[in-house]
Amino acid sequence: MIPINDTEPNRYSRFPAMTVSLIVINTLILVWELSLPFDELYRLVKVYGATSSLIFNRQGAGVISVITCMFLHGGIMHLVGNMFFLWVFGRRVEDACGPIRFLAYYVLAGTTATLITVLTGPNDPTPGIGASGAIFGVMGAYFVLFPGGRIRTLWFISFIPTWPKFRAFWFVLYYLAIQIPPAIDTYVNGSQYGIGHWAHLGGFFACIFIPLFMRPEAFARYMSDVPV
Amino acid sequence: MKEDVLLQQAISAVRAGHELTARDIFLEIVEINPRNETAWMWLTGLLDDLEDCIYACEQVLDINPQNAHVRQYLGQLLGQREKRREEHRLYMEGQVAHARELVRGKKKDEALELVRLLTKSGEVNADGWRLLAELSADMDERLPALEKLLALTPGDVKAQKELERLRHFKNNPFDLAEMYAEQGNFEKAIEAYGEASIKSKSKREQREIYWKTVQLENLRQENITYISPAISIARLAAGPPLLYFMLLLAHVGLNPFAEPNLLLWIGFLWVLLGGFLTALAAIRSRSRIWSLLFKDVGAGGTPAARFTMSAAGWILVMLPFAMLFFAAFNRM
Numbered sequence: 001m002i003p004i005n006d007t008e009p010n011r012y013s014r015f016p017a018m019t020v021s022l023i024v025i026n027t028l029i030l031v032w033e034l035s036l037p038f039d040e041l042y043r044l045v046k047v048y049g050a051t052s053s054l055i056f057n058r059q060g061a062g063v064i065s066v067i068t069c070m071f072l073h074g075g076i077m078h079l080v081g082n083m084f085f086l087w088v089f090g091r092r093v094e095d096a097c098g099p100i101r102f103l104a105y106y107v108l109a110g111t112t113a114t115l116i117t118v119l120t121g122p123n124d125p126t127p128g129i130g131a132s133g134a135i136f137g138v139m140g141a142y143f144v145l146f147p148g149g150r151i152r153t154l155w156f157i158s159f160i161p162t163w164p165k166f167r168a169f170w171f172v173l174y175y176l177a178i179q180i181p182p183a184i185d186t187y188v189n190g191s192q193y194g195i196g197h198w199a200h201l202g203g204f205f206a207c208i209f210i211p212l213f214m215r216p217e218a219f220a221r222y223m224s225d226v227p228v
Numbered sequence: 229m230k231e232d233v234l235l236q237q238a239i240s241a242v243r244a245g246h247e248l249t250a251r252d253i254f255l256e257i258v259e260i261n262p263r264n265e266t267a268w269m270w271l272t273g274l275l276d277d278l279e280d281c282i283y284a285c286e287q288v289l290d291i292n293p294q295n296a297h298v299r300q301y302l303g304q305l306l307g308q309r310e311k312r313r314e315e316h317r318l319y320m321e322g323q324v325a326h327a328r329e330l331v332r333g334k335k336k337d338e339a340l341e342l343v344r345l346l347t348k349s350g351e352v353n354a355d356g357w358r359l360l361a362e363l364s365a366d367m368d369e370r371l372p373a374l375e376k377l378l379a380l381t382p383g384d385v386k387a388q389k390e391l392e393r394l395r396h397f398k399n400n401p402f403d404l405a406e407m408y409a410e411q412g413n414f415e416k417a418i419e420a421y422g423e424a425s426i427k428s429k430s431k432r433e434q435r436e437i438y439w440k441t442v443q444l445e446n447l448r449q450e451n452i453t454y455i456s457p458a459i460s461i462a463r464l465a466a467g468p469p470l471l472y473f474m475l476l477l478a479h480v481g482l483n484p485f486a487e488p489n490l491l492l493w494i495g496f497l498w499v500l501l502g503g504f505l506t507a508l509a510a511i512r513s514r515s516r517i518w519s520l521l522f523k524d525v526g527a528g529g530t531p532a533a534r535f536t537m538s539a540a541g542w543i544l545v546m547l548p549f550a551m552l553f554f555a556a557f558n559r560m
Contacts, residue, residue: 012443047560056481062556063479104467111474118482212467216410216460216511217447224453 001174002081002154003088007165008146010095011228012215018099019090022106023083026131029071030079048072049127050114056122065127070110072129082131088151089135089142089168093210096145096218096228105213109137109206116202120187128196133203136175140207143172145218145228176204231261238270247274258287265291272301278312281305317353320346324356336363347373354380361390365416367404370394401427405440410511412454414444457511464507465500468545472499475552489555495548502544509538 010016033041047061050069054060061068073079094102113133117124142149149168154161183197211219214228221228238253251274257267268291271284285302288295323346330339340363346352347360357377361370374391378384397404405420418441425437473496480486 055478058479058481058486058559061560062481063475063552064556064560066475066478101464101467104471108467108471108474111471111478115474115478115482118478122482209467209470212463212470214463216455216464217443217452219460219463220412220447220452220455221450223455224450226450226452 001171003084003151003171004154004163005152006088006091006168007150007152008092010092012095012217013098016091016094016099018102018106019086019094022090022103022131023086026071026073026079026083026086030073030076033072045072045127045129049129050117051127052118052121052124055114055118066111066114067107069114069127069129070107070131070134073131074129078130082135085135086131086138089138092146092149093138093141096141096215097210097213098215101213101215105141105206105210106134106138108209108213109140109203110134112137112206113196113199113203116205117196117199120183120198126192128199130196133196133199136200136203137206139172139175140204141210142168143176143204144207144210145214145222148227176201179204231257231264234260235264235266238267242270242274250274262287263291265295269295269298272298278305278309282309316351320352320356324353324359327356327359331359331363339363344369347376350376354384358387361387367394367398371398402437409440409444409447410457410460412452414448414452418444418448460511461504461507464510465504468503468506469496469500472496472548472552475549479552479556492548492552492555495551498544498548502541502546505537505541505544507541509534509541 033044036044048065048068049072050065051060055062055065073082090102090106093105097105110131110133113136114128117128117133147167147169150165151168151171152163152165153171154163156162179197179200182191182193182195183201185191186193186197211222214222218228234253234257238250238257241247241250241253251271254267254271254274257264258271261267265288268284268287272281272288275281275284282302282305285298285305288298289302323342327339327342327346330336330342339359343352343356343360343363346356354377357373357380361373361377364370364373371391371394374387374394377387378391381387397407401420401423405417405424408414408417408420421437421441421444425434425441428434428437476492476496477484479492
């Protein structure tokens with residue numbers, strides 16, 4: 001189930017400048033990554049990916065890697081998947097916050113994702129890359145602000161593509177729920193999935209801070225219990 | 229010659245008991261010759277209005293300063309005038325106090341009506357004008373009320389500031405509209421946007437006004453809760469320090485006691501202050517802090533003041549972040 005588009009319109013602004021900018025920046029960085037020789041790419045990921053053991057022991061790029069890891073991706077499919085989610089959920093969250101505050105929230109969600117990853121696996125030497133932690137934060141914000149929003153998705157039923165719409169509440173809840181078993185497995189048994197499930201959960205946790213980043217009108221709507 | 233004849237006629241009319249006729253003739257005489265002492269003398273006793281009588285006495289004394297009788301009479305008249313004025317003043321004070329009582333009793337509309345009635349004569353005291361400026365929501369009523377108040381009490385700094393603010397709004401309806409919108413007074417905000425639309429010169433500005441008006445119409449229909457500017461400032465100011473704190477936690481490996489560099493922790497206070505300033509600059513409603521820092525003109529400062537505050541806030545926010553990244557860079 002891949003999200004394709006958010007079917008609801010924007011209310012406060014017409015163009016999601018920051019969401020589009022983030023997509024463009026992430027894409028350009030991946031293009032640059034792909035142009036690097038393998039050993040340089042390896043070194044790049046080692047230095048600028050968020051490695052729990054290095055962060056926990058106050059070594060390496062530390063806070064710089066917390067930021068840079070959000071802009072590095074492991075391949076085209078990794079990027080495309082993340083950017084679809086960012087486009088679908090980021091557009092209206094940015095609308096409710098304004099571009100600058102949205103960026104601040106995005107970075108905050110990415111940072112929370114890394115912190116939770118470090119907290120749950122302080123000795124993990126694997127560098128974590130990808131915007132998914134921050135994007136889960138954006139999904140969480142969408143979950144809080146627009147639970148009734150309808151998300152157009154792409155499903156393949158026996159190789160036949162369909163485009164059903166789902167309520168954002170159920171869609172996000174589904175994606176949240178499928179993170180929990182592997183996250184527990186990773187924590188309890190030390191299993192390796194190659195996916196930062198704790199980062200996703202950590203990013204989602206950042207959604208409790210979204211009221212601090214909303215524009216005044218949107219916040220007033222939220223407090224009035226009317227659609228944001 | 230004609231003057232003497234008229235004088236005889238007027239005196240005869242007085243003696244015959246035709247006082248109104250006599251008064252008219254005396255008035256005709258002083259019109260012909262404003263220096264006729266006898267006519268003015270008679271008029272001091274024939275005119276009805278106290279102020280007119282005083283004027284007539286003053287004319288007599290101007291022509292003949294030695295007239296002790298009229299001087300004494302003028303003294304009496306002036307005493308009367310003073311007494312009447314005092315009575316009027318006390319009456320007005322009583323009415324204004326009554327209006328204040330009505331305000332305390334949550335009867336603002338009644339109080340406003342009463343103050344409007346009292347100020348119509350123009351003889352109300354400073355408190356009456358102040359009350360009108362406080363109660364009225366109409367800019368065209370508040371501005372002259374404050375001007376009158378300042379004419380009576382020129383040292384009233386608060387009124388002076390309020391007047392400056394209202395004048396600013398008068399000239400910048402866009403600012404006024406944004407302030408009303410933030411206060412949750414959507415009706416007034418839409419009205420002010422309408423005013424701004426008349427004054428706007430560019431198509432771009434008109435489009436923006438249209439966009440904002442549509443938004444406000446929607447908000448008005450939805451019955452949105454009013455959020456106080458203090459809450460908005462506190463809420464928006466909390467974002468940057470939270471982000472800094474999270475990044476700092478990552479920098480110190482989740483152990484706050486591991487960082488020997490105190491500057492980075494002090495940076496948190498800088499971000500807190502910077503975040504507060506940027507939030508303050510972003511909120512257009514009037515705030516007490518603006519009164520302290522700037523001159524409290526307009527909807528929370530002039531555009532230049534807002535820009536300065538916002539820029540200062542951003543510098544304060546960015547500096548500790550830069551320091552943090554520099555520290556991380558050094559550790560690489």
